[in-house]
Amino acid sequence: MNLRLFATVCCMALTTGLLQGCAGTPTTADQPADPTLEVGNLPQKLMSGAQRSDLKSLAMGAARSKGWTIVDSDSDRLILRRPAESRDLPPSTTVPPGSSLEVTSYFIEQPGGVNVATKAELVSPYPGTAQPLRTDYTDYFRDTLNQSLDRLAANWMQNRNRLARAVPPASGWKSAWEESHPEENAEDGAQNAPPPSAPAATTASTQDSNAAPAAPTTAAALPPRSYDAPRTTPAPEPRRTPSGAAPVVDATAVLASGRTPSSPDYSYEPRQNDMMTLPPSGRSPSRVTMTASAEQFARQHGCEIDGGSQLIESRQDGEVHKVSCVGRDSVLVKCQSGVCKSLL
Numbered sequence: 001m002n003l004r005l006f007a008t009v010c011c012m013a014l015t016t017g018l019l020q021g022c023a024g025t026p027t028t029a030d031q032p033a034d035p036t037l038e039v040g041n042l043p044q045k046l047m048s049g050a051q052r053s054d055l056k057s058l059a060m061g062a063a064r065s066k067g068w069t070i071v072d073s074d075s076d077r078l079i080l081r082r083p084a085e086s087r088d089l090p091p092s093t094t095v096p097p098g099s100s101l102e103v104t105s106y107f108i109e110q111p112g113g114v115n116v117a118t119k120a121e122l123v124s125p126y127p128g129t130a131q132p133l134r135t136d137y138t139d140y141f142r143d144t145l146n147q148s149l150d151r152l153a154a155n156w157m158q159n160r161n162r163l164a165r166a167v168p169p170a171s172g173w174k175s176a177w178e179e180s181h182p183e184e185n186a187e188d189g190a191q192n193a194p195p196p197s198a199p200a201a202t203t204a205s206t207q208d209s210n211a212a213p214a215a216p217t218t219a220a221a222l223p224p225r226s227y228d229a230p231r232t233t234p235a236p237e238p239r240r241t242p243s244g245a246a247p248v249v250d251a252t253a254v255l256a257s258g259r260t261p262s263s264p265d266y267s268y269e270p271r272q273n274d275m276m277t278l279p280p281s282g283r284s285p286s287r288v289t290m291t292a293s294a295e296q297f298a299r300q301h302g303c304e305i306d307g308g309s310q311l312i313e314s315r316q317d318g319e320v321h322k323v324s325c326v327g328r329d330s331v332l333v334k335c336q337s338g339v340c341k342s343l344l
Contacts, residue, residue: 039106039117043142045149048113050156052076055107055114058155071102078105084122090140099124102134103145116152118145162329294321294333297340303331 047055056078060070068080084099105118120141126133138145295309303325313320318336320343325331332343 039108039115042106042117042119042138043145043149044115044117045146045153046110046113046115047153047156050114050160052107052109052114054160055116055152055156058159059105059116059152062152062155068103076107076109078107079103080105081123084124089122089137093122095122096124101137116149118149120145290319290335291321293335293338293340294319295323297333297335297342298323298325298331301331301342303328309333 052075056073059078060073063070063080068082070078071081072079079102081100081102084095084101086093086095088101089095100123102121102123103118104121105116108115108117119136119138122135122137124133124135291309291311295305298305298309303323304327306324306326309321309323311319312322312332318334320332320334323331323333333340334343
C-alpha cells in the first residue's frame, strides 16, 4: 500500500514538472509558431465592413511613422520589429545585446468584416546557434496592444470613405496623358473614314458622249493614259540697252584743297553682354492661363479654393493641377488644349 502511494505521488510530481517546463520554455526559429493558431487568447478586435488590404495599409503607415521596421507581410499577416530596450520590458528581464521586440498581427476575414489579432515577442540571439530565441510577452503588453487596435479601428472609421474612393478599377489607373490630342483624333478619323468613291469618268470628246452614254466607271477601271512630256522652250535672251559713256568725275577741287577722301567707317557698337541680364519670367502667359482655368473649373464644381492650386505635372501641351478645397478633398484637374477636366 505504501509502495502504490509512493508511485502515485512520483507520477504527479513528474507531470507537474513537465507542464511547468512547457509553459516557461521559449520557442526558437526552428520551432516556429503555426500561423493558423487559434487567436482566442490574443488581443483582438473586429473591424466591421473593413477590407483586409485597407487595414494592412493603415497599420503599415502607422508603424513606419512610429519607427517600426516591416519584417514580413503577406495576405493575412504583418510582422513588425524594432530594437528592444530594458525600459520596455519587466524590470527583472535581462535583454541580451542584439535583441528586438517583434509584434505580429493577423488579419482574419469574417462574414462581418476583418478580425485583427496581435501578439508581442522578444527575439534574442540563441547561444551556440544562428537561430534566434523567442519569448512571448503578449500578456505583459496586452493593454498596449489593445490600445493599438483601438487606434487602428478609429483610423479606419475616419478614412474608409477616402480609401474606398482611392481603390483603383479592375483595369488599373489610366495615365492622364494617354489620350491623344484633338489634332491627332481628327487625323485618325480622317484615316479611318472610308475612301470617297471616284467621280464618274467622262469622255473627252462630246461626240462619244452624244452617241452612247456609258455606265459610270471608277478611276481604277480606266485605261492608262499616255501623256506627252512637257516641251521646254528656251528663254529669250535679255535685251541689253546700249551703255552710254562713263561719267566724268572732276577731281580738280579735291586735289586743290589738299584733302584726301574720307575712308568708310567700319566701327560698330559692341553687343550687349547677355550674361549680365536677368532671365525672363519663368512662367509663360499660357501657363498662367492654365492655372486660372484649373481653379475656375474647381469653382464650377463646388470647390471653395483654399490657398490656390499646386502644379503636379507639366508638359508642353498641358498641365495637371491639385486645387485645395475648404472642407472637402482636393481636386485634381488636367488642362490640355484649352479644356480642363477632373481626374477623380
